Amino acid sequence: MSGQDAVLRSVLEVLADIIPGAPVLHADTDLLTTGLLDSLGIVTAINRLEQQHDVQLPPEALNPDTFARPAALAAVLADAARQSRS
Secondary structure: OOHHHHHHHHHHHHHHHHOOOOOOOOOOOOOOOOOOOOHHHHHHHHHHHHHHHOOOOOHHHOOHHHHOOHHHHHHHHHHHHHHHHO
């Protein structure tokens, strides 16, 4: 499993834990327009993922595009992790 795949799996697990009803999620699941993820869910996801991966998402990444789909969030998280190691 690649690092990106591991990050995506982590994102999917966190989201499944915080979204009521634990829906089946995929990399391309629309989180915002479907209402699966609201503002409290976004804050909770940020907190858990930053702690889990020991990174801080940059302020410019805190926008709707980042949280629209699990794959987008995983990409931003993986990029933040790469930058924190360099």
